[in-house]
Amino acid sequence: MRIKVAPSILSADFSNLADELKKIERAGADLVHVDVMDGHFVPNITIGPVVVKYLRKATRLALDTHLMIENPAKYIDAFVKAGSDMITVHIETVTLKNLAAIARKLKNKKVKLGISLNPATPLERIKKALPLVDFVLVMSVNPGFGGQEFMPSALNKIRSLRDIFKKDIAVDGGINDFTGAEARKAGANVLAAGSYIFGAKDTKKAINSLRMTPRA
Ligand code: DX5
Ligand code: ZN
Numbered sequence: 548m549r550i551k552v553a554p555s556i557l558s559a560d561f562s563n564l565a566d567e568l569k570k571i572e573r574a575g576a577d578l579v580h581v582d583v584m585d586g587h588f589v590p591n592i593t594i595g596p597v598v599v600k601y602l603r604k605a606t607r608l609a610l611d612t613h614l615m616i617e618n619p620a621k622y623i624d625a626f627v628k629a630g631s632d633m634i635t636v637h638i639e640t641v642t643l644k645n646l647a648a649i650a651r652k653l654k655n656k657k658v659k660l661g662i663s664l665n666p667a668t669p670l671e672r673i674k675k676a677l678p679l680v681d682f683v684l685v686m687s688v689n690p691g692f693g694g695q696e697f698m699p700s701a702l703n704k705i706r707s708l709r710d711i712f713k714k715d716i717a718v719d720g721g722i723n724d725f726t727g728a729e730a731r732k733a734g735a736n737v738l739a740a741g742s743y744i745f746g747a748k749d750t751k752k753a754i755n756s757l758r759m760t761p762r763a
Contacts, residue, residue, distance in 0.1 A: 661680055662680045
C-alpha cells in the first residue's frame with residue numbers, strides 16, 4: 548500500500564499557519580492532520596472549525612480533522628462546513644448508533660470517516676465499527692499533547708488490525724523515522740507526525756524518511 552505522511556499542525560507555529568502549510572506541501576506531505584481538543588476528552592484545548600476554515604483556504608492538501616472531543620456528532624456539520632475532507636472520531640466518544648448516523652451524514656457529503664482508539668482501548672472495541680469507516684487511526688500515545696514517546700504496544704494492535712482490515716491504517720503519536728518504520732512493518736500505511744516533522748531542519752528529508760526504512 549502507498550505510504551502517506553500526515554504532518555500534525557499541532558507542532559506548527561500557530562502564528563504562521565499558512566506558511567507552515569506551504570512548507571509541508573512543498574516538502575511532499577500527503578495530507579494535513581488537524582488535532583481538535585476540547586479540554587474534556589483530553590486535558591488540552593486546541594482549535595475549532597473557525598481555524599479549519601482558514602486552513603482550508605491556505606492549502607490544497609486534504610484535511611483530516613482528528614476530533615478528540617466529547618460528543619463529536621454535535622460538531623460534525625461545523626467541521627464539514629469548514630472544509631474537512633476526512634473526520635476522525637474516537638470510539639470512546641460514540642455509540643455504534645451514533646457512529647452509523649455520522650457515517651451516513653459524511654457519506655452524503657463525500658467526507659471520509661475514520662475511527663480512532665486510545666492506547667488503553669482494546670481492538671475488540673472497534674470491530675463492529677469497522678464496516679462503517681474508511682480508515683482507522685491507532686493512537687500510539689495518550690491523546691492530548693504532541694512530543695510524547697511512542698508506545699510500542701500500538702504495534703501489536705496494528706498487526707492484528709491489518710489481518711482483518713484492508714483499508715487505510717493510520718498511526719498517531721511519537722512517530723519518527725524509527726517508530727515510523729516499525730509501524731509500517733506492522734501494517735500501518737498512514738503516518739501522522741507532529742514534532743518530528745515540524746521540529747526538523749529539513750522538512751522534506753523528515754517526510755521522506757517516514758516513507759523508507761532507516762539505515763541501522
Ligand atoms: C496527540 C495528537 C497527535 C500529536 C502527534 O494527542 O493526536 O496527532 O499531534 O504529535 P507527535 O508526532 O509530536 O507525537
Ligand atoms: Zn492526532
